[in-house]
Amino acid sequence: MANKIYDREKSLSLIKSLSLAFGPTGCEEPVVELIEKKLETLSVPFMRDRMGNIIARLRFGDIKVEGRRKIMVSAHMDEVGFMINEVDDKGYFHMDTVGGIDGSVMAGRKVLVGDGKRLTCGVIASTAIHHKKKDERSKAEKLEKLYIDIGATDRESAKQYADIGSFVAFDSEFYTFGKNRSFIKSKALDDRMGCAAMLEVIEALADTDVCGDLDVYFCFTVREEIGLSGALTAANLIRPDLALVLETTAVGDIEGASPEKRVAELGEGVCISLMDRSTIYGRAEIDFVLSLARQEGIALQVKKYVSGGNDAGSIHKSGSGVKTVALSVPTRYLHSPSCVANFEDYLAQRDIVEAIIRKSNEYFSDVTLS
Amino acid sequence: MNIYKELKELCLVPSVSGREEGIRGLIKKKIAPLADEVYIDALGNLIAVKKGSGEGASVMLCAHMDEIGFLTTFIDVDGRIRVSNVGGIGWAAASYSKVVSEKGVKGVIVPEEKVKPNDYSSSNFYIDIGAASKKEAERKVSIGEFFVVTPTVDRLLGKRICGRPLDDRIGCTVLLGIAEELFSAKNDGDIYYVFSVQEEVGCRGSKTAAFAFAPEYSLCFDVTATGDTPGCENMACRVGDGAAIKIKDSSVICHAEIVKKLVSIAEENKIKYQREILTRGGTDTSSMQLSGRGSVAGALSVPTRYIHSGVELCDLGDAEACIALGAAFVKSLSEGNR
Amino acid sequence: MKIREELKNKIISLCSMTSVSGFEGICEDDLVVLIGGGFDEHYKDRVGNHVFVKRCGKANAPRILVDAHYDEIGMMVTEVCDGGFLKFTNIGGIDRAILAASDVVIHGSETFDGVIASTPPHLRQGEEGDLPEIKDMIIDTGMDKEYLLKTAPVGTPVTFRKRYTELLGGQISGASFDNKACAAAAAYGIERAERERLAGDVYLVLSAYEETSHMGGISPAAFDIEPHYAMVVDVNLADCPAAPKRETVTLGEGVSISKSAATDKRLTEATERLCKDKDIAFSIIAAASSTGTNAASLNIIRAGVPVVDVGLPLKNMHTYNEVISLDDALTLRRLIEEFVCSRELAEEFGRTVELFDEEVSYGK
Known part of the structure; x- marks a missing residue:
């Protein structure tokens, strides 16, 4: 072989x-x-x-x-992924993790939101560093503080795309790199x-x-x-x-x-x-x-x-x-x-x-x- | 049966969870003449069956063969051996102890200098076998081999004994004692003597054994903590006060029917007993209770x-009470003995 | 109105019974009398689960399991002390904050009352507001030690004294609505479903050991029944000022349906559709990785059981003054009736699982 x-x-x-x-x-x-x-x-x-x-x-x-x-x-x-557990009146989604995800790899990532049939692009929002106090900058943002932004302007428009119980997964690129391009990243x-x-x-x-x-x-x-x-x-x-x-x-x-x-x-x-x-x-x-x-x-x-x-x-x-x-x-x-x-x-x-x-x-x- | 001799023989064969071959071979020889059939299942449980006439309730009696220990995961450049705990090692109790590998290599387990006892964990302990280099260590020990704190058993005052691993070779001894008692008695239902594997890592063996045999009743034999030492947690259970009939531990609440039955049998037969509520720690009882169709478990x-130190201490009189009560319970399940 | 009164009475009768985890047997006879009438068969398994069966009368019908645990949190005597006091431990999750000066009942060979002692201020140690650990609390029985040793030895179960009162807006308050209010609603819902309408043989399991044993009590019963699909009904945390909104449902707005990675997505969506069709009030709650109910244990029995997790909103969970809305309980009753009568569900989930063309045997 x-x-x-x-x-x-x-x-x-x-x-x-x-x-x-x-x-x-x-x-x-x-x-x-x-x-x-x-x-x-x-x-x-x-x-x-x-x-x-x-x-x-x-x-x-x-x-x-x-x-x-x-x-x-x-x-x-x-x-691993997330599940939406609240849609707020500004049209942001709040979520909980499905499976174990480290707090340091969430903020600022692209995600896909939906139920598998129709998926919508979104971003896990992150407070701008400018707005963080010094001690906040050294810590991963707590899950309760993170939310997903799909560009909706209010609850009703957001709910047309996803709702409480909808799933979320990372939206990532696949590429190979390194010597002989033998490393896979996805x-x-x-x-x-x-x-x-x-x-x-x-x-x-x-x-x-x-x-x-x-x-x-x-x-x-x-x-x-x-x-x-x-x-x-x-x-x-x-x-x-x-x-x-x-x-x-x-x-x-x-x-x-x-x-x-x-x-x-x-x-x-x-x-x-x-x-x-x-x-x-x-x-x-x-x-x-x-x-x-x-x-x-x-x-x-x-x-x-x-x-x-x-x-x-x-x-x-x-x-x-x-x-x-x-x-x-x-x-x-x-x-x-x-x-x-x-x-x-x-x-x-x-x-x-x-x-x-x-x-x-x-x-x-x-x-x-x- | 000379209970002390039997127990000591069982204690001196190191067999951590998942690697019970040694102890299993020894017990198999002892139990085979007392049963009709002996099996070893996929996970390694040793199961001896004493066939019944087929018309009574079946019962599974279970004690675990495995003990806590250490698994070799890494050997560093200087020949020091890094390990992971197998089961609930108390690192403070294990520190500065003599250890021995499955192949008989001797060593000591020690924490890195300057680590405070509160921070003890597998990541700051290592085993020193006296090797001068990685090469020398690798000739004696391979990754995946296990170590245990060196087994010993000694007599103390009266019927008290001390050593390791009484958890749960004392249970295995009790089970062998019961099998002897029941050997010449008639039983209506099948009796399964199960010497289970991998209890210390989460009661895994008893689960599959109980599933396979689906006994109506199940009875677990293990050690329990006590409330009779200075500064200990409050607990109405003392060494020397008799067989402890378990009511609850953190994994199980025993079936009220079996508790009642055990109490009344103990009183009828004047067997010394006490009631046990263990607030920390679990046993094979829970997995037998809920596996497959479930069983009436106690x-x-x-x-x-x-418990889990190198100087576990118990009273052989309590073990004898467990043999008497366990055997009487099984007899009570058969017609004519009720 | 009659249904409402009947359901209320059923709930209160069932919740009044003593069924501390591990001691569910105490209420056995009363339980069978209260529930059994509406069913064709009843049996108790080795663990203490009670199974009530109502047959649809057709051969090879799907088996539909409705699970509601009927054990309740409580306490247990750990030591008999001098002066008529008992030490105790908790069975299931009890908040230390509610224990001092609570009324209790000791269920020994005789049943008698007691009060959990509240340490007077001048005897307290530590900071103000510190709560003692349960192992350091005592029950005052007013009895002498000899009596206690005889009638209430180590291992005797203890419950809160239960009393039921009506609040405004059709809400009721009392102990053990978790989860016997759901059990009563389920029993009543199935009892009222006409036999001709049933979509399969219905197995109501009043399961034991949910509050302990990591929610495993249901497993042996489900293993035996081998259901095609199942609904777990349990109480759910209701909205109140102290709780985060996204972890609660609102009392009085119907039942809750959990969306979770730990339950069956298709069955959950189908149940949602059923509610919409039948005009049954519900709200959705996300329980990402775990519902905290029997659903997870049921799900992995044998070749898997599609399960939907349905909740009855409840305030003050695990206290002796839990609060539910009778309207919600009525809604739950109706959902269960429709669930066991739904042809669509039976059609979609009632198929038998084989391994390719082979029959599957699971052992004993």
């Missing part, structure tokens, strides 16, 4: 279109449309469950065989890169049959960012033998960070987690993935810090328990309008997932022994 | 001082 030739532009354009789509938690429909369209062109069967997850399935081997193994691969479609790389990787793995595996007697369920899930976890209900439905969670992980590999707090390095490969705040990952699964990456020449790094949590938390505790692996693309400035990741790490994520599926027979024959 | 606790 190391010799594989990639169509870099094709992958980047997929990441671009997915990451720029509007999809704050609870309002993922624009992302859903994109993914469904892509799955249709690949002629892969898929369904929606009650929660709103998209589940696509690839079946390998003899479908009549008893005791076929099931792998669930998941990446979430939603992104909003919502968390976790649209995972969605893109799944789509590319589906494409790569759709016409092969080298994986043994296996069903692979690719789940594009909703509501990860508020911890409610669409992935949980998908796992309940599928009851997999093994789950692979494709994620991003926040890293601190920047100037000035002390070595033990850098977490991982951009460009050094996809991260495998040992433990985070929601999951302790199984040793057998970690060892299997580590040795597979070595064999296949895929860049993989162990995440060197315990932080965060993701859909693995709810998947591994679902039903009577599920063995789960988290594979994350290290990403800087997560949950901001300008996330930065490395394209090579994305490729490593995609490749390791494909390799795990292809070689899952080896894993399953090992675990049955224990 | 808990018996061994009152323990200095």
Whole structure:
């Protein structure tokens, strides 16, 4: 697989279109449309469950065989954003966060406001520095003080575009930069890169049959960012033998960070987690993935810090328990309008997932022994 | 069963949350002869089933095998090991303790100089294994390996003992004791002895085990805090005053039916008991109560001082009371014993 | 007018019952008598949830779940002291500010009254206005210690004394409207829905353990019922001078419908349309990441349950003098009746979930 030739532009354009789509938690429909369209062109069967997850399935081997193994691969479609909770008489929108957004990345940003069908441009207003007292200048503006300006002049005209309960997402640009233009900058790389990787793995595996007697369920899930976890209900439905969670992980590999707090390095490969705040990952699964990456020449790094949590938390505790692996693309400035990741790490994520599926027979024959 | 010997044997096998292989192997050997079937599930729970005639209420008895500890996350240029806590480490209690890795590498855990106890956290502690360089350290310890505060168990006055990790190897010992008591008794419904994983990080193992077996009743065996030390929080629970029948902790309010039943069984059988309301801390009871279709959930606790330190202290008499009460409760679920 | 009186009586009867979280069993018999009449079946699950079922009479009908928790906040004895005093802890979120000199009832093997002590000024320590912690407060029972040890041992539940009065404009004041006022309105709404009109089999769950257990009490009941879609009804903070406007709804203007990332967008919008069609007064409140109700727990049961979160505006939440508007309660009753009778909702949300062509099994 190391010799594989990639169509870099094709992958980047997929990441671009997915990451720029509007999809704050609870309002993922624009992302859903994109993914469904892509799955249709690949002629892969898929369904929606009650929660709103998209589940696509690839079946390998003899479908009549008893005791076929099931792998669930998941990446979430939603992104952090805001919800409008008041429209004031001047036509400004006030809002609350959906998911965790740092106070320092809100003020002065462009946003899109709406319900997914019709979107309106706006700006998160910020008090001019001239009007701030000295001590106010050193602090991030409080959320209660921030508001969104779409150019409306009064409540009634504003309400024609959005209302209490409408969603807001960052309006950001996608570009590549740095050496070999390998750095990707966009909003919502968390976790649209995972969605893109799944789509590319589906494409790569759709016409092969080298994986043994296996069903692979690719789940594009909703509501990860508020911890409610669409992935949980998908796992309940599928009851997999093994789950692979494709994620991003926040890293601190920047100037000035002390070595033990850098977490991982951009460009050094996809991260495998040992433990985070929601999951302790199984040793057998970690060892299997580590040795597979070595064999296949895929860049993989162990995440060197315990932080965060993701859909693995709810998947591994679902039903009577599920063995789960988290594979994350290290990403800087997560949950901001300008996330930065490395394209090579994305490729490593995609490749390791494909390799795990292809070689899952080896894993399953090992675990049955224990 | 020699309860002290049994407990000590269980305590001396380090097994932090998520890495319970060691203790699981040991308990499996002990429980297998007392049950009809033994499983290990996807998360690593050890489940022993004593089959019933199939017509009575099933019951899950649960104690957690895991203990708190440290996970190696980083080794610096000088060979010092940075760790993350696994479970609720009290950093002040852990400071300047001897530790041992899963592979038996010895070391000490210490805070960086000048950090005040109030600011103690995983980010300013490190483990010193005496390595002279990163290279030397990496030959002994890899990222992802765990350490624990070195386990010890000693007898104190009377039936008091002291050491770690009594939380919750004492519960595991109680569960083994109950299994022995029930071995020759007939039971109508299935009995599930569950030695659960990952309790210390949020009661994860018991949730999936309870889901899989959907027992009608569930009973958790764990330690509880006490109100019998100078300057402690007020709590009507004392070491040596008997099995603590849990009424409430911060994660659960036990089913009133099971509390009532346990109290009346204790009184009938003259088993020393006390009522427990724990205002801080949770147990596997909550996850068993609400997993799947839910169960009628309760808990018996061994009152323990200095929990999560290296010198946890309890009274074996209380553990014996838990065995007697737990076994009597399970027997009461079967026809003819009611 | 008759409906109004009946609903008022139902609310007060239900709210008067003792159902402190974990001790919901105390009111069990009365509860079944009060609610059960309007339903075909009733059962209690292992956790203490009461499920009342009203069947539509058609085979393979969708299962519609309406959830209203019926547990209430309260207190619990933690220690029996000398002199007839009891120490206690809170069950659920209680504001220390309302406790001193409050009237309480102790529900031991006998039921008796007490008063929470208020420390006289000359015995107080600390700054003026400092409130003692709950663990340092005591209940004065006037009984002797032996009696207390026997009848009200550690673990005995305690409630506020409840008294219901009418305020102006059809508002009523009293304890435990959170959430038994909603439970009464839901029961009454479903009871009055004619069987032929029902869009499916209706499961009213009066759920336990909402005020504690991180709102998890509903989970086992929902797991068992496996509903196609659901409505959670709970009280919502009403507008008052001290509260930020964007976190409240106005009392007397109907029910509230929450827009949230944690509830189903389509079902919420469909419920909004239903209100407009049927001329049911409602207002929208944003609850961005969490509604603070059972909705989140219900949502993730099995393969997921589309859920809408509906609220009854309430002032003075978690005190013994909560205030609601009877007009709002009537509106809520009507919304629930229409919700369980809506063909549109059943059409859109009543489908069964399969994993592609396979039947799904969830274990026991």
